Amino acid sequence: MKVFFKLKWFFIEKKKEYIIGLIMLTFVAILNLLPPKIIGYIIDEIAAKHLTPASLVKWMTILVLVALFMYLLRFYWRLLIFGSSNYLAKTLREKLFSHFTKLSPSFYQSRRVGDLMAHATNDISAVQQIAGVGILTLFDSIATGGFVILAMAFTIDWRLTLIALIPMPFMALSTSYYGKLLHKRFGVAQAAFSDLNDKTQESISGIKVIKTFGQQKEDIEEFKSLSNSVVEKNMQVAKVDSLFDPTISLIVGISFLLSLAFGAKFIVDGTMTIGDLIAFNTYLGLLVWPMLAFGMLFNILERGSASYDRIEELLGVPMDIQDKPDAIDQQPKGDIRFELENFTFPGEQVSALKHIHFELKRGETLGIVGKTGSGKTTLLKLLMREYEGYDGTIHFGSHKIDAYKKERLKEAFGYVPQDHFLFSTTIFSNIAFINPTVEKEKVERAAKIAHIHEDILRFPDGYETIVGERGVSLSGGQKQRISIARALLLNPELLILDDSLSAVDAKTEEAIITSLKAERQHATTIITSHRLSAIEHADLIIVLHEGTIVEKGTHEELMAKKGKYYEMYQLQQLEKLVEKGGYCDE
Template sequence: MKHLKAVNKYFWKYRWRFLLGLVFIILSNYFRILTPQVTGYVVNSVESQLRDSLNHRDSAAAARQPATSSGRAAMPPAKAKAPSAASTNAKDTANYDILVRKFISSMDVHNAAFSTKIVICGITLLVLALISGGFLFLMRQTIIVMSRHIEYDQKNEIYAHYQQLDANFYKTHSTGDLMSRMAEDVSRVRMFTGPAVMYLANLLVTIGFSLFFMLRKDALLSFYVLTPLPILAITIYYVNTIIHKRSEHIQALLSNLTTNAQESYSGIRVIKSFVQEKAMLRFFSRNSEEYRKNAVNLAKVEAIYFPAMGLMIGLSTLLTIMIGGLYVIYGRHNTDIGTITEFVIYITMLTFPVSAIGWVASMVQRASASQKRLNEFLETVPAIRNAPDARKMPLEGNISFQGVDFTYPNTGIHALADFNLEIRKGEKVVIIGRTGSGKTTIAQLLLRMYDPDKGRVLIDGTDLRELNLQDLRRQISYVPQDVFLFSDTVSGNIQFGLDHTDEDKVRVAARYASVDKEIDGFAERYETMIGERGVTLSGGQKQRISIARGLIKDPEIIVFDDCLSAVDAKTEKEILGNLYQYLQHKTAIIITHRIFSLFDFDRIVVLEEGRIVETGTHQELIALNGYYTYLYEQQQAENSPA
């Protein structure tokens, strides 16, 4: 239960709706609890009427008997005088609710006929049922609707927190697990904030009202008929302990299953190309079978609840009729048939609330297990976040890496070692090197996806850790090597980074990225829907749309991370020509493993194992006849015809 304290803030937020729901629960049960009392009065009235009828019939029969030998009529045996209806009602109704007492008094004052009295009581029971049902409807409209509001708020909170978490978090947690926590776990918590709370409050109020009037009516009989309930409580406690442990394990299995399915859907093309459908199905079936077995075992444990409830409630009803009947037969404790009727109705009213104890306890235990999983992420503090005094400032484009040393925390790969680089405003710098030499890490540090272990990264003389994180990234365009397109239109993907829609800018950016002609050839042009992750486009088209998305922001700093690997030589030359024009007064970093000899870069930086091994212009590096010359000659050999 301690984990569910995290949702108390939502109860406070919707406290008036919650309190109003509790009022409706009390009113609904209050009018329901009047029904047994009115019914008991009706049964006693019927019994009294029958007794009077029998006495009248016996008297009439005795009067019709022939005279005895002495000439006088035979006298019936002496009988105890039956109590009057008024005295009986006064005795029976003394412990009733004040409204029921006033109702009965009004009936007696008007001295209504027996048939009229029965009709009025029947109508009264119907009215009580309608009033109780009306408040029951309002109860659900307040508490269940409140739980939906809480679910909405909680999902928004989780989604917002997910977006604040750093890049390393997403490298160490699967997407399927994140989705499972937001969907399944939040849904289970909603069952606590709505149905569980509602049924628990209803349970307490129903039991409270029932026990109050049962004890006022006959404390000893109440004790006998309620004896099975402590046994029920012990059973619930024992079963709930088992349910709690198994619920946590099942949620973890469900998360694994969701992750397995998500990865299969995302990688379906790889699965099909390697003909691994059966292997993936076996893997999924194995995980699904483990989840099924655990879920079935949990269902078997939960199945103990309802038979146990039925048994205990049945015993209570049986004890009510048996002990109450004995009291009536032997005339003890002033018990009458109306009292037995009332107690049977009380026990019947307690059937659902008491049987719901197990259901409510199960929902609470599952919600606690789910909230624990949610708290694990909600309590995770992002490693990359704004400093308390983080400031915003317009970036001009002067970049400085000073003694930067960085190791990836999740893999231990030492990406950069004592890295120093100065880039002045408006310079075009290409960073070249083999795969794994640390090129992409430079872009990640510049965007502050990570902070360096040692050293500093500065823009315009200010450490990135002193700048507002969102403002920093808003002023830098980044075109990653692993292109990601959303399931949206072409236009929507290109203007993803804009605050406002601007179709003219979309077309200009597409032209600079040399993808405008192909977009015009699509069926719906810029309104053509792109499949998930851009599956409907070729690799080159995806890269160029990604480039257009970076260019449309028109920033002072732009970083291209190996973003031309999927385009042909002709298109590459065209894009570079457009970029040369576009980047005239901007600071640009082009990260690549290929050499663009046609682009007049201000400087070329050659990386090897996280260190700068050479730097200079193309001509200067060729003249050095070093590592850059080796890479250039190797690339020329690969491009030359056989």
């Protein structure tokens, strides 16, 4: 029952709907008492030979009116209570999704997508059952059961009522035990489903790799193993679940047996009529649903409670990076200055960055080069405030980056990551992602700067071409250039290209760089690349090695030093020469 208290915020919000719905349920429970009593009257009139056509019509008319009124009441209480439960599912889903968007990258490094999807689907559905069927079974079992017992005790025979209720405590004890067992097993079953969900999502996303390496058979076997595990865990749940109805039926059966035995004795003694006994047993039949509902209630509550615990755990994950109380509510502009002494990823021992010092004037271009794992992307993520907890300061304009509101800071960046992501929609919608109502001319202009416009026009549907999930129908270079166009449409204060030209040829790369220089003369740009040709033009180039700056300067200055940058440049020039079929003398 604790889960009802956990959902108190929702029941307070929807108290009007629940109060009206439960009042209607109460009237239904009261009206349910009339048919058995009317049947008893009719039987007694038949036994006494007093039943007339007029009397039969009267009783039948009352039954029809009761049925019609109950129909209306049942329609509207379902609308109110089940409608509210759907609202709860919607609210939780939106809360969860909103919370997901606020969590830091470190959260997603430790969580699986399939598991998060299971929380947003199966778990929310289980909680929804509490606010719908759970409320129904709780109130209906209490109201209907209570009214039936009162009717049995006060309108027929209180002694027979007490006798019929003797087995009920055993039912309460057994269902309570089953409920605790169910809570534990359902939590395990949901976790198994999360594993299966994650496997499915991962396999579908990586189907090309699986087929390329011929691992379909092994992947299917792994899926079968996880699927069997889900079945096994749910069978454990089903075994407990299957105990409720037989236990309740057995106890209700004992109650029927006791009522018939002692009811027959009371008839012989002359303290009851046959009509009263039939009415009593009809009432006892009405108790079957409240008893079954009571068993269902434990089932629903334990499932929902286990799922709500999982949802609460997710919602309780704190946001690593939050705005300061006096955060500046304006977009940063100006120079960028790094004075970083040390940064280590959470849970790691080795420093990812250390001794990073440089200044980039507004309107300049910064080039960052270095081997894979040297810290290029980490440096950018710190600038975009995706991580904190470093020694030192990072300034953007006249303030440190943590002095701005996160939302305002993000607005200053146009970021094109290494793992470019396209949505399963049209090319136009992918470029216009930040502003779906933008004019087509602006989208085309951004595409021209990114040198993807001509490629788009060659598609049969042009800008209305559906790119498929993650841009599956496009080449790597096309996806990169569409991602660049999307960032350019924002006209950001700072454009960041994180190795975003790696899939285009040298000629296209040069054309894009030339366009960016012409279009962004007064805006800042940062480019990370393995290909030095992409950053030769930069106003400042820094060379990273094992998380620290080993060289910095312009292309000419670094070439004159004949250090790491010079070695990298010479090696790449040699590679180009070999690719063209040239040779060099020793």
